[in-house]
Amino acid sequence: MVQGHAAVVGTGPNGLAAAVTLARAGLDVVLFEAAPEIGGGLRSEALFDPRITHDICSAVHPMAAAAPFFRAFDLAARGVELVRPEISYAHPLDGGRAALAHRSLDATCAALGADGPAWRRLFGPLLRHSESLTGLFLSDLRRPPSSPLGALSFGLRALRGDPFRGEAASALFTGVAGHAVGEIAGLVGNAVALMLGHLAHASGWPVPRGGSGAIARALADDVTAHGGAFQTGHRVTDLGELAGFPLVLLDTGAKEFLSIARRQLPDRYARALSRFRYAPGAAKVDFLVSEPIPWANPDVGRAGTVHLGGTRAEMVRSERLASRGHLSDTPFVLVVDPGAVDPTRIVDGKRPVWAYAHVPNGDDTPPIDLVRARIERYAPGFGDTVLEARGITAAEYETYNPNYVGGDIGAGAMSLRQIAARPTPRWDPYTTPLHGVYLCSASTPPGPGVHGMSGYLAAASALKRHYGMRPPSLAPDARP
Structure with missing residues (x-):
């Protein structure tokens, strides 16, 4: 020592x-x-009710479940329970349709119909190399991969991008690419979609209990x-x-x-x-609601994370607009209802809802109405369940944390x-x-x-x- x-x-x-x-x-x-x-x-x-906890920034933690640091640190042995939903993430579409990424690769492929085999071909080999790929991409990127075959397989898939013919699978894949924040129809967006997407079928996208x-x-x-x-x-x-x-x-x-x-x-x-x-900003809204989100497709309510972006074309457009300094009228929105997987977050029927929209860096548009409307598109009547709401603009996020320049929660x-x-x-x-x-x-x-x-x-x-x-x-x- x-x-x-x-x-x-x-x-x-x-x-x-x-x-x-x-x-x-x-x-x-x-x-x-x-x-x-x-x-x-x-x-x-606690923002509105002293008994109900809200997550101010991050809420769902696929990296905490997979990262070498946290695996060695052993959160479970220290009393931190990572609750893994059966459906890692969902992507609702108009007309009550939805694409679902189950923890089970088999269940996901079965639900995607004609695109199921393509989903399996995309993610199956990555699951076999998951530990080495996670070690590579969560490293200083200065050393050769422990599994060159796995890295090559990943790289070829990232270069190809979206291989799907159907709207549902394409939207499900692109919604994960949205976590790259910005121009998502390219190599970086594809790589993010592959990395986070395969973890959805491996260690999961968990929510920490409490x-x-x-x-x-x-x-x-x-x-x-x-x-x-x-x-x-x-x-x-x-x-x-x-x-x-x-x-x-x-x-x-x-x-x-x-x-x-x-x-x-x-x-x-x-x-x-x-x-x-810096990347586009995040405009955050915390809701306190009286009941679960009334999704038009009830299966969406079983997911840990929900991506609201519409079709692939809609998401590429809205993210490109944000990257170029323009606010889309239909921005990409991420939603988490922690109570869907962690009942301890619900008190007397009241529960927190976590959401943020991708907006131009430094944007000062109040986000509550914008985000509520995006949720209402796929969950009619959501507004009637809202008891309280607090919005933080992208510009205000930098005041909360100087690392979030212009609301860029990725720090670059x-x-x-x-x-x-x-x-x-x-x-x-x-x-x-x-x-x-x-x-x-x-x-x-x-x-x-x-x-x-x-x-x-x-x-x-x-x-x-x-x-x-x-x-x-x-x-x-x-x-x-």
């Missing part, structure tokens, strides 16, 4: 993962959080159990504040890093950071260039020109998602470079 001090700025999933890794290695870790509560994208709180905050609490408990400390309500505005720490890991995006370290950074690196691009656009050089071209993407200062946010590989890997890999890089040691065990019974 090493002896030393480290500061971690930001307590989102990556900051917490970095702190867990450093504290278990023996360092005295202090975490700084601008908000009154820890968690970043994992925050949960809300996403349960994951943040488990991580924080491990940090404090190994001597770490938290300073909440403390926003670091100048890197000079942390001059006494030999190691500083920043769970901050490129723009925020540039803000707090501009005086110390070389001009060339600062210019590179300033060129980092996922383009081919920004996958290869995130946030700037460096062999070790977590290092910076400043000695002992590392980036560990979603602005570094592997990018967006609650996977903890950016934090873990940044901490592993710091431990190797400064102490010549490998990262410690993350197992629940491991102690310094």
Whole structure:
């Protein structure tokens, strides 16, 4: 075990993962959080009724179920239950129709009819290589894949894209590509659809029982159990504040890093950071409702996640408009009714509904009516169930979390260039020109998602470079 001090700025999933890794290695870790509560994208709180918890950012966690960091950390052993719905995600269509992605690949293929064999050909081989593919795409992307055959199979499928003839299967596939946020009819959108889509049939798209905050609490408990400390309500505005720490890991995006370290950074690196691009924004709505969402197709209510985008052509159009700074009148909307899979989220019949729309970066359009109308298209009468609602515009999301520039909850656009050089071209993407200062946010590989890997890999890089040691065990019974 090493002896030393480290500061971690930001307590989102990556900051917490970095702190867990450093504290278990023996360092005295202090975490700084601008908000009154820890968690970043994992925050949960009661908004309208003190008995009912809402997820403020992330709600469904396919990456937390699959990521190497969380598999080693073992959330289940720490009391965090990931509830996996039988239907991972659903895509309603007009006329009461819906396409459903079951956990079971067989059930999904059977329901897709003529496109069932194509769905099996697309995802079946990926399931056989799931662990190696997940390890590759949740890595620093600087090492060869453990399964070259699996990587080749994935790449060929990503190049081909949507292979389906029917409207339902095509919409089901494209709805997952929508998680790429932006121009989804291309290689990046296809890759996201394949990665998240195959996980729907593998480890699933689970909802943490009791809300996403349960994951943040488990991580924080491990940090404090190994001597770490938290300073909440403390926003670091100048890197000079942390001059006494030999190691500083920043769970901050490129723009925020540039803000707090501009005086110390070389001009060339600062210019590179300033060129980092951001994706369209998310406009979030939290509803408190009196009953389950009245979907026209009742099977949609069994899904953990619902994509509202219409046909493939409609989704490609709305996402392209958002990418180009124009608000679609039918934006892509994601909806989660946690009570559908976690009854503890329902009290006296009242339940939270989580939803956000993809809008232009920095858009300030109030989202409540927009999102409610999108849900009403596929669930007539939804508005009559709404007891309370709170909307956050894309512009306001950056105030909530400076990493979400213009409402970009992925902390940077996922383009081919920004996958290869995130946030700037460096062999070790977590290092910076400043000695002992590392980036560990979603602005570094592997990018967006609650996977903890950016934090873990940044901490592993710091431990190797400064102490010549490998990262410690993350197992629940491991102690310094």
